[in-house]
Amino acid sequence: MRGLVAVVLVLVGAIAGSARGQCGDPLAGPCCSPKPTTGCEDLLCCEAVCAIDPGCCLINWDSTCALIASEVCTLCTSLVLAAPQPLQANSCQGMAVDVSPHRDGDFAPIAVGGAYLRDAPGPPVVADAGSISIMRRIGGQWLQQAVFHPTPTIVATYFGRSVAAFKGPVVDVAVAGAYRDSQQGTQRGAVSVFTAVPGSATWSAEAVLRPGTGAVNNEWFGFSLDGVHLVDSAKDTLFIGAPRAGVSQRGAVYLFERAVGGTWALAVKVATPSSASYNGSQFGWSVASPGEVRTGENDQPLATPHKLLVIGAPAFNGERGRIFVCERRATDAWLNSTQRTLFLSNSTAGDRYGESVAAASRFIAVGAPGRNDGAGVVQIWERTKTGTSNYRSRLILAPSSDLPDQQFGASVSMTEWDDGSVLLAVGARGDGTLAVNAGAVYLYRWRPGTSPELWEFLGKKFATFAQTGDQFGFAVAAGDVATLVGAPFSNSPQPSGPTLNNTGSITEIFP
Secondary structure (H helix, E strand, O other): OHHHHHHHHHHHHHHHHHHHHHOOOHHHOOOOOOOOOOOOOOHHHHHHHHHHOOHHHHOOOOHHHHHHHHHHOHHHOOEEOOOOOOOOOOOOEEEEEEEOOOOOOOOOOEEEEEEOOOOEOOOOOEOOOEEEEEEEEEOOEEEEEEEEOOOOOOOOOOEEEEEEEEEOOOOEEEEEEEOOOOEOEOOOEEEEEEEEOOOOOOOEEEEEEOOOOOOOOOOOEOOEEEEEEEOOOOEEEEEEEEOOOOHHHOEEEEEEEEEOOOOOEEEEEEEOOOOHHHOOOOEOOEEEEEEEEEEOHHHOEEEEEEEEEEEEEOOHHHHOEEEEEEEEEOOOOOOOOOOEEEOOOOOOOOOOEOOEEEEOOOEEEEEEOOHHHHOOEEEEEEEOOOOOOOEEEEEEEOOOOOOOOOOEEEEEEEEEOOOOOEEEEEEEOOOOOOOOOOEEEEEEEEOOOOOOOOOEEEEEEOOOOOOOOOOEOOEEEOOOOOEEEEEOOOOEOOOOOOOEOOOEEEEEEOO
8 A cells, every 4th residue: 555655646746747847938838728738838827727637737738728727827817908009089999800820839829900990190190091900929918019001091991990810831911901992982992911921020011902893882892801821722812801892782702812922813702692682781791711621520531621711691681691601622713602501590680690700610600699689699500511511500609698789799709729629709799797888708619529519608708997888899809829809999098188988909818
């Protein structure tokens, strides 16, 4: 017996020693998010987590370790990101936000925040031109690296109403939409692309994209955005929504591509079916792509990877709404039509199904913030057939109460963690738990090996200093390192002088 006790003590000591050996290493990566390596960069947080679950320092720092860190480490609490200076009333920072997906061995994501009503500095000052701020997370802190306004600077272009961020093999990319840009026709829109060498703090304007031939006035090109680097085709790809394009404002989505080191070019324009029922459907109001899809049903690997695009049309059929799925083999050209249509059963007028969409390799999340008198719901679809565009409804998520006008699902975002887990963030910008329309964000997790209907509720998050009308959760961006939340109508009290209303804010939260 004494020998057995000695062996146990030796094993415990070995575990503790190994755990301490991984803790505090800057190369171990952040503590508040899952990753394939063991340990994490903060010594005290790492030791506290590994004392609870030694596997976090012996096997890998998976999503369970990140959740423990969010409960026991003060560094995993909400943090408000720095806003562009000087602060401006009614600039609405956080109207849009995005964070770059994870790349192997990269723990320095980039984020883009839009302040679509921020005035451009003069002389003369240009009202409501809009701006974006580009940030990079280094050493656990978000550092603002650049602030851009549209070029040329024009009144009320709403530059920054949509944003996207991703990393390619050669450059990091930040994108901003200005859907009311009128330089080539009234509110035809424009999209600006900015790039930096990976890891660099020096950003430069690279290109301005426009809808081009066939565009009509008021088509709102750039109202929605997403961007990815497609590995198999070696192309950066932008998905740009124009929800009022085409005949009777049916809407369209433009796909721009460029090869590594090349220039941006229009690959295809995706339109609705030719039917009057799609008049005014707002096809392209929301877009989302996870990039390549490499697994099918039950996480079985595909013989040929596929690429995927999801498009929302929330005004279809009296604002009942529906979504469309485009899917192709990774090396094939995109088609100018969709391959699958999904919708909410028993839909009612005003649901606005497809107001927001998010996609992971196996799942699609769709927001219907008008459902149930504005309480809102989110539907989760699973991709169920290997190599084809077949989906099955798995779950309907709803807010914690049935009070009207919470707008649960007005924004959604998904990311896939290194351990295969999927994180879903859902914005409820009208939530009134702390104050009228102060807003909230719900977080959920699906884990590999569990039922596709089993999404673990991780918590309901609020702004640190919630105020009436903040609309925290108006925009959400689920990231591998952290999730970012926009509250475009939050106010900024000043040490001397009146409060600046609607300056807006972006907050980093953790599960």
